[in-house]
Amino acid sequence: MDAFHDGITGRTFTRALGEELRRTRERAGWSQSDLVARMPSHLHVKTLATYEQGIRQCTVVRLLEICWATGACAPDVLARAMLHTDIDLQTTDLYVELYALVLDTRTELRPLRRWARNRLAHNPVSTTARLDGSALQEIAAALGVELSTLIRQLEEFAPVLGRKPDQ
Amino acid sequence: MKTGQKEPDRSTDIDRLIVRAIGEELRRARTTVGWSRPGLVNRMNSDLPVNTYACYEQGVRRCSIPRLVEICCILGVAAPELLGLALQRAGLGLDAAGGVRVDLNKVLADNQVRLRPLRRWARNRLQAEPEQDMIRLDRDLIKELAIFLKLTPQDLLGALLAYTPDAAPQGAG
Numbered sequence: 001m002d003a004f005h006d007g008i009t010g011r012t013f014t015r016a017l018g019e020e021l022r023r024t025r026e027r028a029g030w031s032q033s034d035l036v037a038r039m040p041s042h043l044h045v046k047t048l049a050t051y052e053q054g055i056r057q058c059t060v061v062r063l064l065e066i067c068w069a070t071g072a073c074a075p076d077v078l079a080r081a082m083l084h085t086d087i088d089l090q091t092t093d094l095y096v097e098l099y100a101l102v103l104d105t106r107t108e109l110r111p112l113r114r115w116a117r118n119r120l121a122h123n124p125v126s127t128t129a130r131l132d133g134s135a136l137q138e139i140a141a142a143l144g145v146e147l148s149t150l151i152r153q154l155e156e157f158a159p160v161l162g163r164k165p166d167q
Numbered sequence: 168m169k170t171g172q173k174e175p176d177r178s179t180d181i182d183r184l185i186v187r188a189i190g191e192e193l194r195r196a197r198t199t200v201g202w203s204r205p206g207l208v209n210r211m212n213s214d215l216p217v218n219t220y221a222c223y224e225q226g227v228r229r230c231s232i233p234r235l236v237e238i239c240c241i242l243g244v245a246a247p248e249l250l251g252l253a254l255q256r257a258g259l260g261l262d263a264a265g266g267v268r269v270d271l272n273k274v275l276a277d278n279q280v281r282l283r284p285l286r287r288w289a290r291n292r293l294q295a296e297p298e299q300d301m302i303r304l305d306r307d308l309i310k311e312l313a314i315f316l317k318l319t320p321q322d323l324l325g326a327l328l329a330y331t332p333d334a335a336p337q338g339a340g
Contacts (some may be wrong), residue, residue, distance in 0.1 A: 013233055040179065058230040060189050060250070061182050064263070073265040075251035082236065082246065111315065118314050135308055141291040142284075142315035 015054030017081040022052040023067055024077055028070040038069045094136060096129045100157045109153060111143055128159055181259075188257035188258045189224070189235070192249050194332030195334035196242045208239050244335040252335050261324070266305035273330040282326055284316040301336040 027036050032052070036043045045064070050056040051066075058066075067074040100117070101116040119129055131139070131154070140150040181298075196208055204224070208217050215234075218273065222228035223238075230238075239246040247265075253265035261267065274289035293300060304327065313320040 013236065017232060041182075053297070057233050059229040061185050061229055063232055064185055064254075068263060071262075074254070075247035075265040075283070078232065078250060079245075079247040081275075106232060115311065115314055134303075135311060137292070138304065138308055138312050139315065139336055141295060142288045142312055144287065144291050147202050147295060 011054065013081065013085045016084040017058070017063075017078070018052045018054035020077050020081045021058070021063075024066065024070050024072045025052075027072070030070070035069060039065050041065060048109070088105055089119065094130065094131045094151065094154055095158050096154050097157045097159045098127050098129055101154075104157075112153065115139075183226070184257055184259070185253075186229055190224045190226035190252040190257070191229060191302070192253040192256070192335060193238065193242075196239070196244050196249060197224075199334040199337070200221075200242055207238070207241060211237065213237065213261070239335075242335075243337050248303075249335040252332065255328075255331060261306055266303045267324065267327045268301060268303045268332055269327050269330045270332040271300045271302065271330075277326075277329070281318075285318070285326060287321070288312070288316060298338075301332045 013077075025032070028035070032037075032045050032048050036045050036048055041062075043065075048066075051058045051062070063077065064074050066072075067077055086089065096116070098116045098120050102113055102120065104113060116129070120127070136150060137147060140147040143150070197204070200207075201209075204220055205217050208215050208220050219228065220238075235250070236246045239249055248268070251264045251266070252268050255261065255268055271289045271293050275286055275293075277286065282284045292302065309323055309327070310320045313323040316323060318326070
């Protein structure tokens with residue numbers, strides 16, 4: 001089943017996009033009429049409904065209007081819709097207990113401690129940091145270490161419930 | 168065929184800006200691949216008139232999302248990337264664009280002394296994934312990275328914007 005090529009102009013994709021638009025709106029906690037009231041173009045509620053149901057195709061301008069009104073990121077909304085039509089992305093989130101990292105004394109972890117201290121200074125309440133795959137990649141590159149090394153180092157500081165130890 | 172019904176012309180400035188930004192990005196992606204407009208349209212499954220496509224590129228006609236995805240697919244670029252790059256180039260906001268897209272080759276070509284750590288990051292990044300020379304950094308990521316590069320987030324953002332890719336990268340989608 002080639003859902004992707006079949007679905008682009010057809011129903012699958014339009015429905016996936018509609019579904020994402022609905023989720024975006026609900027995340028903002030708004031009804032359909034709340035949302036159209038906040039859009040500068042005064043879109044008709046029924047038109048919004050047909051977008052969300054995947055009956056009518058929406059334009060780039062409309063997508064952006066909806067995203068701006070709800071504070072969502074349009075490229076991400078589009079990517080999720082495409083994702084649900086077919087492709088999958090990697091998600092490798094890592095959780096780090098910041099206090100545990102700050103208290104470590106190994107020299108090679110000094111830059112990471114600096115980062116953890118910084119995080120805590122900015123937001124002392126959130127003591128666990130979540131780093132996704134791209135954050136890890138950037139940090140590894142900034143430090144000049146292998147990604148796998150960085151992950152191994154940080155995994156030591158995973159909270160008990162964060163990442164299941166699989167060895 | 169009812170791909171996005173025609174609307175009375177109430178398009179605001181921002182609308183026009185968006186439509187033009189998308190058109191500009193499509194043109195950049197197409198010329199990067201080296202196709203003419205008919206060359207592109209002929210490769211598509213659906214029968215999109217060349218004139219309609221030309222109107223998209225010239226930014227005088229609104230494109231539907233499924234249409235945009237279809238065109239991007241033929242061009243071999245990821246539609247979300249093209250959309251984000253259009254927003255970035257048009258200066259329509261860091262969060263709306265989902266971050267800043269950076270051409271690592273442009274980073275390496277810069278020789279400002281104060282940006283040396285940034286170049287080191289770019290070099291390491293390219294070494295880790297040589298085929299991925301265009302990457303995207305969102306606001307949070309820029310904040311984290313700034314700490315490691317010993318720059319302020321504003322400084323880093325300013326520097327990164329100078330490395331905006333010339334066109335959406337090939338090979339995704």
